[in-house]
Amino acid sequence: MSGVRVLVGTRKGAFILTSDGKRDKWDVSGPHFAGWEIYHLKGSPADPNRLYASQSTGWFGQLIQRSNDGGKTWDPVGNKFVYDGDPGTHQWYDGTPRPWEFKRVWHLEPSLTDPDSVYAGVEDASLFRTTDGGQTWEELSGLRGHGSGASWAPGAGGLCLHTILQDPSNPERMFIAISAAGVFRTDDGGKTWRPVNRGLRSEFMPDPTAEVGHCVHRIAMHQSRPNVLFMQKHWDVMRSDDAGESWQEVSGNLPSDFGFPIEIHPHEPDTVYVVPIKSDSEHFPPDGKLRVYRSRTGGNEWEPLTNGLPQRDCYVNVLRDAMAVDSLDSCGVYFGTSGGQVYASTDAGDNWSPIVRDLPAVVSVEVQTLP
Amino acid sequence: MIRIVLPVHLRTLAQVDREVTLDVQGEATQRSVLDALEASYPMLRGTIRDQVTQQRRAFVRFFGCGEDLSQESPDAPLPGAVATGTEPFLVVGAIAGG
Numbered sequence: 001m002s003g004v005r006v007l008v009g010t011r012k013g014a015f016i017l018t019s020d021g022k023r024d025k026w027d028v029s030g031p032h033f034a035g036w037e038i039y040h041l042k043g044s045p046a047d048p049n050r051l052y053a054s055q056s057t058g059w060f061g062q063l064i065q066r067s068n069d070g071g072k073t074w075d076p077v078g079n080k081f082v083y084d085g086d087p088g089t090h091q092w093y094d095g096t097p098r099p100w101e102f103k104r105v106w107h108l109e110p111s112l113t114d115p116d117s118v119y120a121g122v123e124d125a126s127l128f129r130t131t132d133g134g135q136t137w138e139e140l141s142g143l144r145g146h147g148s149g150a151s152w153a154p155g156a157g158g159l160c161l162h163t164i165l166q167d168p169s170n171p172e173r174m175f176i177a178i179s180a181a182g183v184f185r186t187d188d189g190g191k192t193w194r195p196v197n198r199g200l201r202s203e204f205m206p207d208p209t210a211e212v213g214h215c216v217h218r219i220a221m222h223q224s225r226p227n228v229l230f231m232q233k234h235w236d237v238m239r240s241d242d243a244g245e246s247w248q249e250v251s252g253n254l255p256s257d258f259g260f261p262i263e264i265h266p267h268e269p270d271t272v273y274v275v276p277i278k279s280d281s282e283h284f285p286p287d288g289k290l291r292v293y294r295s296r297t298g299g300n301e302w303e304p305l306t307n308g309l310p311q312r313d314c315y316v317n318v319l320r321d322a323m324a325v326d327s328l329d330s331c332g333v334y335f336g337t338s339g340g341q342v343y344a345s346t347d348a349g350d351n352w353s354p355i356v357r358d359l360p361a362v363v364s365v366e367v368q369t370l371p
Numbered sequence: 372m373i374r375i376v377l378p379v380h381l382r383t384l385a386q387v388d389r390e391v392t393l394d395v396q397g398e399a400t401q402r403s404v405l406d407a408l409e410a411s412y413p414m415l416r417g418t419i420r421d422q423v424t425q426q427r428r429a430f431v432r433f434f435g436c437g438e439d440l441s442q443e444s445p446d447a448p449l450p451g452a453v454a455t456g457t458e459p460f461l462v463v464g465a466i467a468g469g
Contacts, residue, residue, distance in 0.1 A: 035380055059430040059464045060380060060418040076384065076414040080422045 004326045005070065005368040006334055007051065008342055009038035012360035014053055016071045023332055023346045026355045032074065033065065040107050040321055040364045043070075047115035048368050052134060054105040054120075062104050064120075064134050077134035081105070081122060084141035090124060091153040100124045100144075107321060109164035113171075121161035125152060125178045127190065140190040143176065148195060148212040155179035155215045155234070162320055163219050167226040175229065175244060180215035183231070185244050196244030200233065218320040220262045222269040230272050230299070232262040232320070237274055239299050250299025255286045261323035265331055265348060270298035273325075273333060273349060275318040284315035292335070294349050308352035309343065316341070321364035328369060336362025373404055374459040381419070381462065385412040390459060399454035401433060402445040419462060434461040 006017040013031030032038075033055045041053035051067040053074070062081065065074040087100030103123040111117035116133040119140075126144045128137040152159060160179055167173035172189045175196075182197040200214045215234035222228065231238040231247065235258050238247040251257035256276040265271035272295045278286045285291060290309045293302040316337035326332035331348040340359040345352045375391045382389065393407045402425070409416050420427050425445065427433070432441040435453040452458040 057380070058467065059378075059428070060384075061421075061428060062417065063384070063414075079417050082423055 002328060003370045004328070004332060005043070005048075005370055006324075006342065006344075006355065007041045007043065007071070007364075007366040007368070008336055008359065008362060009040050009053070009321075009364035010336075010340070010360035010362050011037055014038040014041055014055075014071075015356070015359055017342065017355050021328055023328075023344060028356055029071070031360075032071070036063075037104075038363065039104060040366070041065075041071075042108050042110060042366045043368045044110040044115040044118075045112050046110070048370055050110070050115040052108045052110060052118055054108055056104045062102075064105065064108075066134050078130070078136050081120070081128055081137055082139070083126060083144070084139040085145075087124075087126075087144065089150060090159060091151060093154060095153070097150070100126075100149075103158065106160045106162045107164060109166065112166050112168055119164045119166075119174075121164050121176065123158045123160040124154075125159045125161040125181065127161055127164070127176055129190070142186075142191050143184060143193045146184070146193045148181070151212055152178060152181040153213065163216075165219060165221045165229075167221075168223050169226050173226075173243075175219060175221070177216040177219050177231075179217065180213060180234070182212050182214040182216050183219060183229075183244055196240075197247070198245065199240075199247030199249075200238065201236070202234070217260045218262050220264050220272075222264045222266075225269045228269065228298075230262050230264065232259050232274055234258065235279070237262065237299060250295070252295070252300035252302055254293055254302050255291075255304075259318075260320035261318055261335065263323050263325050263333070266325050266327040267329075267331060268296070271296050271348070272299060273323065274302075275323065275335065277317060283317045288313050288315060290314040290316065290337075292333070292345075292349055292352075305345070305349040305352070307350060308345075319363055321366075322362050324365050324367040326367045326369045332367065334365050334367055336365045338362065372456040373399055373407070373453065374456050375404065375408060376459045376461045378462060378464040380464070381415060384414055384418070387412070392456070399449045400446050401427075401440070401443065401449065404449065404460055405445075430465040430467055432463045432465055434463055435459070 002021040008015040013034045015030035036055045039054045044050040049070040053065040055063040089097035092098040107121040109119040120128040127140045163177035165175040184193045217232045227243045229240045237251045239250045258279040259277045263273045289311045292305040316339040323335040333345045336342045338361045342355045436450040
């Protein structure tokens with residue numbers, strides 16, 4: 001019988017939540033790596049029992065953990081992330097130059113075809129890759145060095161490369177997103193990159209439509225339609241129908257166009273999920289109501305999904321990597337909050353219930369659909 | 372023989388008890404002790420000192436014989452009692468809550 005495995009990264013460890021295809025009873029294991037920040041963990045599409053986790057603290061730095069048995073046991077692998085050559089400077093918050101400095105791995109994206117190959121998005125923003133199961137990491141320095149790196153500036157969370165999307169129809173094409181620089185695309189397997197941000201508008205920039213500098217919070221792609229991208233930006237939900245060459249706003253009737261995650265229904269490429277959040281700086285749901293919004297029209301028209309979610313006095317946040325979907329026939333949607341809840345819906349968002357309520361603050365949620 | 376006491380998270384990572392004992396070739400210094408420690412427990416590379424610069428991580432301190440050795444040169448001889456194993460070399464996570 002099919003099942004799901006939900007991989008949860010928190011501020012104080014990792015948790016693995018498993019269930020059968022009904023998704024009504026859950027087994028919770030963890031904390032794994034107790035006391036460490038787990039920014040992200042993710043399984044290989046080519047081997048679901050191969051998992052990778054990013055483990056870090058301010059005290060002891062960055063570790064990468066690997067599991068070959070679906071998260072029952074883990075082994076530390078390579079953790080040496082060194083920028084290629086002299087990394088130079090990027091902008092600090094006040095516009096002054098700041099030397100590039102590795103801080104942590106935000107996101108691990110295993111290859112679609114090879115369990116030993118993984119991309120790592122790091123802070124200060126850059127892209128690394130391993131082809132030996134995490135033992136060694138090399139920077140794909142064409143991204144940081146393509147020319148605009150000196151103008152990148154950190155968002156509130158840091159200068160982080162947080163999203164990595166692989167085009168399943170073209171192994172040479174990938175998209176990455178950086179806060180606050182924007183979206184970049186490679187068409188040659190990561191050797192060269194260019195910004196693809198036309199149509200984005202960010203009023204905090206001297207030139208609001210500049211090619212680089214936008215605080216993109218998250219981008220999403222449906223596997224069946226890799227030229228269509230959706231974006232949750234620091235204000236504005238956007239859509240591109242031409243692989244990032246141009247973007248149009250599709251915020252429509254959302255109560256706030258600010259938020260962090262954005263996800264797509266696995267069987268309906270025009271069904272999109274966001275979690276509106278109030279900002280500047282509040283970063284909690286509008287009106288104290290935790291609502292997922294769903295568009296079945298590829299944006300612009302959004303409906304609130306509230307059944308089972310707190311509709312009063314709720315002031316949690318949902319971070320950019322903390323929402324995911326399974327691929328069962330009745331689509332499961334999952335998200336975690338800064339209050340330690342992981343909510344699940346087994347009916348594409350119509351109804352929600354918490355799998356767990358009292359974890360440490362949730363940083364990331366990934367889901368594996370198991371055979 | 373050098374005795375090293377690790378902070379709890381690094382004990383868990385290296386799967387060791389509170390105290391690790393190591394034979395160190397040549398003079399016992401911070402560098403030679405940490406080189407020997409990382410050779411025996413490679414998973415600790417990068418957790419106590421930077422892998423490239425070899426500088427002590429900012430929130431890690433070194434104590435021995437009741438003294439804070441954190442600011443000593445990595446190549447300075449460790450106190451005699453640490454070098455002979457009478458006293459342990461303490462790797463301590465700085466108090467920084469959260």
